[in-house]
Amino acid sequence: MAAQETAPTRPGRPSLNSSMRSSSYLNGNQQYRPPNKPENHYGIDTVVEDLNATSISPPRQISPFNGIPSVENPPTIVESGVSHELSHPNCTQPLGNSADRLVATLFYKSTAPRISNAAVPSPKKTQSPNPHGSDVDLIAPSSSFDTFPLEPPTAESEPLDHLYGSHISPMCITSFLHLMSTFPLPPGSNDMISAHRCLKVERDHEDRPTVVELTLSPAPSRDYLSLDDLRKHELIYQFELEWNVDVVLRSDTLWRRYPRLVVFDMDSTLITQEVIDLLAATIKDPPDLAACVADITHRAMLGELEFDAAFRERVKLLTGLPASIFTELRSVLDVTNGVRPLVRALKRLGVKIAVLSGGFLPLTSWLAGELGLDYAHANEVVIDETTGRLTGEVKGLIVGKERKRDLLLEIAAKEGIALEQVVAVGDGANDLFMMEAAGLGVAWNAKPMVQMEADARLNGDSLLDLLYLFGLTAEEVEKLTS
Numbered sequence: 001m002a003a004q005e006t007a008p009t010r011p012g013r014p015s016l017n018s019s020m021r022s023s024s025y026l027n028g029n030q031q032y033r034p035p036n037k038p039e040n041h042y043g044i045d046t047v048v049e050d051l052n053a054t055s056i057s058p059p060r061q062i063s064p065f066n067g068i069p070s071v072e073n074p075p076t077i078v079e080s081g082v083s084h085e086l087s088h089p090n091c092t093q094p095l096g097n098s099a100d101r102l103v104a105t106l107f108y109k110s111t112a113p114r115i116s117n118a119a120v121p122s123p124k125k126t127q128s129p130n131p132h133g134s135d136v137d138l139i140a141p142s143s144s145f146d147t148f149p150l151e152p153p154t155a156e157s158e159p160l161d162h163l164y165g166s167h168i169s170p171m172c173i174t175s176f177l178h179l180m181s182t183f184p185l186p187p188g189s190n191d192m193i194s195a196h197r198c199l200k201v202e203r204d205h206e207d208r209p210t211v212v213e214l215t216l217s218p219a220p221s222r223d224y225l226s227l228d229d230l231r232k233h234e235l236i237y238q239f240e241l242e243w244n245v246d247v248v249l250r251s252d253t254l255w256r257r258y259p260r261l262v263v264f265d266m267d268s269t270l271i272t273q274e275v276i277d278l279l280a281a282t283i284k285d286p287p288d289l290a291a292c293v294a295d296i297t298h299r300a301m302l303g304e305l306e307f308d309a310a311f312r313e314r315v316k317l318l319t320g321l322p323a324s325i326f327t328e329l330r331s332v333l334d335v336t337n338g339v340r341p342l343v344r345a346l347k348r349l350g351v352k353i354a355v356l357s358g359g360f361l362p363l364t365s366w367l368a369g370e371l372g373l374d375y376a377h378a379n380e381v382v383i384d385e386t387t388g389r390l391t392g393e394v395k396g397l398i399v400g401k402e403r404k405r406d407l408l409l410e411i412a413a414k415e416g417i418a419l420e421q422v423v424a425v426g427d428g429a430n431d432l433f434m435m436e437a438a439g440l441g442v443a444w445n446a447k448p449m450v451q452m453e454a455d456a457r458l459n460g461d462s463l464l465d466l467l468y469l470f471g472l473t474a475e476e477v478e479k480l481t482s
Helices: 001-005 170-180 229-233 234-243 267-271 275-281 289-302 307-317 325-332 339-348 361-371 401-415 431-438 448-451 464-472 476-482
Strands: 076-079 082-084 102-108 193-202 206-218 246-250 261-263 352-359 376-381 390-397 422-426 442-443 454-459
Touching: 001 082, 102 170, 102 464, 170 234, 193 476, 206 431, 206 464, 229 246, 229 339, 234 246, 246 454, 261 401, 267 275, 267 352, 267 361, 267 442, 275 289, 275 307, 275 325, 275 352, 289 431, 307 352, 307 376, 307 390, 325 361, 339 352, 339 361, 339 442, 339 476, 352 361, 352 401, 361 376, 401 422, 401 431, 422 431, 422 464, 431 442, 431 448, 442 448, 442 464
Parallel strands: 261 352, 261 422, 352 376, 422 442, 442 454
Antiparallel strands: 076 082, 102 206, 102 246, 193 206, 376 390
């Protein structure tokens, strides 16, 4: 009895307070360490309020406890630019089921930064009296109150990349995820789960990604909004404008990562010029011919003119040009930045490559040979055998929008390639049919209507960006192009 009275008193056991636990199992079932555990045994049931009073052998720094891992506080691992959350909802599906995931690839447009509204000169003020009491800036395409909309559009928002970083910042990603969370989910789904990968970062700045791939699961309800309609949604456009990015939305399918045929337009895609404009520029009489042909070309690319008729009209204006002009123009052609390494990468991946041009076969075939393309189709002009000059006529079918689509289908069938694994890249209205037929249609620095209708739009300075749509990282791209 006396021995018990002299025994040291065991200190009271500390407990978790409300700031150190979350709404997890421990919240309702607070656990404790059994008496038979040694004092230096530490597990999740030994979290205490004051670790300073506890001896630890060997001594080590203890990180403050920030909450029990739970749905509200999931453990997060960051490794090699990939963020993981240790949760498994919709992580993998049982055999026979499939997850409807959406992949969003964000490209920061570093070569075309938006100017802050504060730096933009104010539009010319109207001299007409404002019915509301004061002069206002007219920002609609109008110059008088007679035609001014009853609900004038608001000014464009301030470029947010100026505030949060000229790259795809965490705030940009957060804003995009918040935007996507506003769309209804499929029946039976309560939460959207996301993961991201940084595919490309600025040189010497690992914390400044310029291409980021986000995977969202599940995708917004297709019954509410189809993928085509989602791509054209005003909120997506507004987000792109605010953050100075291009957003490419694709279903996360197997074929997304494995293209087998890539088809390119030539003028303003594989090369930066329009060949027919180059031809017209060589004719000095009449002096305004080049401008006339360029105007027809521009309107045809916008879709304002029917391409076949516009092409015949322009070729007619080239009557009398020597056929040798096609050879002379070879040295003038300016291949688009990134095309040569892109072709090299695609060939290493075993992808077939074709160019379908509304231009002229002599130059298209030569360029295809220079780049190592597998197929080349373009228009054949009639050359007078006696004079060796263009007659102003076209031989055979015009390679317009219908013909481009048909040629794409013919090449895919010949190679035994499913259309889901075909990619079509162009910039003009005459490319829309082939882009629609392909599994993925990409608008490259394209006209407004083409940007709106295409599956994807890229507005960078290198066509090599196409590879990031297949989920390749900058490191993988470098290996493929070296």
